[in-house]
Amino acid sequence: MECSSSSSSSTTSQKHEVFINFRSEDTRKTFTSHLNGALERVDIKTYVDNNNLERGEEIPITLVRAIEEAKLSVIVFSKNYADSKWCLDELLKILECGRTKRHIIVPVFYDIDPSDVRNQRGSYAEAFVNHERNFDEKKVLEWRNGLVEAANYAGWDCYNKVTRTEYEIVEDFTKDVLEKLNRTNVSDLDRQITKMEQLAELQRQFYESISTFENMLNRDATIQRVTELKMERSIRMLRLTPDMLSYMENSNDNNKSVFENMF
Template sequence: MTSSSSSHCNVFLSFRGTDTRKNFISHLYQALVDRGITTFKDDETITIGKPFPQEILTAIQNSIFAIITISKNFASSMWCLIELQSIMKLQNRKQYVIVPIFYGVKPSDLRDEEGDFLKQLKEGNISSFVEEVPKWKAALKNVSTLQGCNPTNL
């Protein structure tokens, strides 16, 4: 279930639900909606083992703006990594805007091969997707180079 139809939305919110859904994301979403901005936000946690919802990929494709909230456990979620990879593929699309928000992490954490953030790619369910891990690492490194913001500075 989503807060907005995937057929058309201005903004796609990508985030790790367990880290940010009930605090930062709920406030960000409400602020966008209050300003009349059509926003896609996954309202329910995605069950492990279920196929990645096509509705989410469609929403990414149909949006013109992506806000990626990268939090401490972002890289432990295959769904977050799939969203990120899909969003970053659109980076060169004319008039597609990507804004990373570094929530409790620094951009350099996404590039630190020995750091705790990237170690998540070697643990749990993520490590079993051997062919995808290098693509996800590349997407994380790419997004870390974009101009973003830190909520503590807002």
Template sequence: MSYLSLPSSSSFRRTWKYEVFLSFRGEDTRNSFTGHLYAALQRKGIYTYKDDKRLQRGERIGPELLKAIEQSQISIVVLSKNYADSTWCLDELAKICEGIAQPGYTVLPIFYHVDPSDVRKQRGDFKHAFDKHEQNSSNKVPRWKLALKQVADLAGYDVRNKSESDTIDEIVKDVTHRLKHRFSSLADDLVGMKSRAEAFEKLLNLDSWDDVQFVGILGMPGVGKTTLAAVVYDRISHYFDACCLLLDVSKVYKGPGLAGLQEQLLSETVGNDQKVWEEHTGTNLISNRFRQAKTLVVVDNVDHADQLEKLVGKPEWFGAGSRIIITTRHKRILKMHGVSRDKVYKVELLNDEEALQLFCVKAFKSDVPDDGFEELTHSFLQYAKALPLAIKVLGSSLLMRKKSEWEALLDRLKEIPNQEVMGVLETSLFSLDQRDKDIFVDIACFFKGEDEEYARKILDHCGFNPEVGISILRER
């Protein structure tokens, strides 16, 4: 299917604010086709401009609307029986078809119960409309006719004798596919993320849609599990019928509980508007509502098996082709939920080159250190130990500071660790029971670099039962 790609112009620099602009005749389709299309785009998270306010006949469209057209990456024109009656719609269409764009702008016509050839040749209702406009001696008529012909010459969607709901589904899939470059480019802005995202996507087996797959992202706090999941979610969400990103589940679980997340999952995917007051009801609804839908769900920062059981339960809850992505620092939780070892991606720390690049981006807004800051940069990277969170926090705190301030902050860190970083890292320690905390502290303080069997004997002699404790620490 071909679309109108407006010519680029060196005199314009287009900035996308909206992903889709909807042009339509309100009296014809506001409460029917266009209303349903807008709702479907919104459910997919596509930022859509839909202007329901129309000026009286003869009034000019305002600067806000003109700007919205200029800032929209895709313009969808719903050509209905009375579209050409409206001078407002025709002015809107002429603006859409101007050569103001840069590459990537798309115009997509929808022929809503009208013959595309009637639109192209201005016959029937369209001829009657232009006859009236010419009687009013409007000097815009030639421009309007040209714009209408331009749009009608495009391959679009003919709604005649077709299911409107099926057509809307096709349009939404088409639009999300055309916007996928936005998703794939997100990883390019995050140091080290593109290669990790591509490696993780291989585990998702996106070439096969016959079964439901649960896939894990494993790693220590601050290593970038959530970021990786969000990047992949944006890159692949256009493949699915329904999508939901459930962030920081463990925090919600310890607070108000999972009912709110269950309600979010139902609302963002199948459009369920039922209030979920308690978790048992939410679990029952989820287990029944997704069976026919190819669904993508990210369950982020899971630290208890109960969270998965109540949110994404079993594979048979979801339609063929569904993918459930779980991020956690607990390897055992993934095992308990049946995620096989070959479906777990472990997020490693940054390599030296990535760590330097990330730090420089945050501290200098550059890929290399400023002159005279090379040695201090190395010292801060030694402290951060290639942990992305630590590098981001430290780099951001040093931006636009003098060399003396860098030196003072480095001295302070030797005595008092950065609380933002430590707060995240401590979550792993505080989630252990007391005996496992004691084993962790003893290993960190007394057995670093020692033979494991030697450490086990000492810990066992002290009554710590290290067989279980060390296994738990290793899983986290």
């Protein structure tokens, strides 16, 4: 009974943004692999665990850290998801991060009715019959409550795929994840930009009432800071890597040298 997290990044030393919690035997070669590929195409790194957990093991510290370091977790609920204690334990950690950190949680209901997850019916009811025989009552109750909490998050219902293909669903889901991450990545800058723009407006009004050189310089400095913050915002939205930024700086230095040598 294994549960895996999936990604282009195999260790937490490589920065990842998304942790994918899923039942390996259900979706590794279908939805999760398609989702992983789609996320890679838009430069979103996800976490993959290539080491299957053996029966009786607790979640390794590397997986706990991977969940904590991610900005967003995708929980792929499938028919056999609840069979795995490790999927359920990862789920509890994800929910903990959602409550204590600014951690985004997005459930996906793949080949399973959301109400079956929320109410533990069907294959989920069968899974909990086994869990109640093998685990203590407190742990089972935590898992049950965790499923209810996670199923109540705004998510994606891929159970009734009548008019849409899996490819279309994955592409739309990827866009949604990208938008959520982008909003998170620039939210601090948006707050700063708003405050600085408000300050610039106050400084403009002050300069119009008291037209001194110093007041003009103060306003100009604020406007310059707004410009810098907006540039940083654009860089984050474009998801430029440090290598790309280094190349841009080197290119600017080279162009400057060529210009200076002309005179």
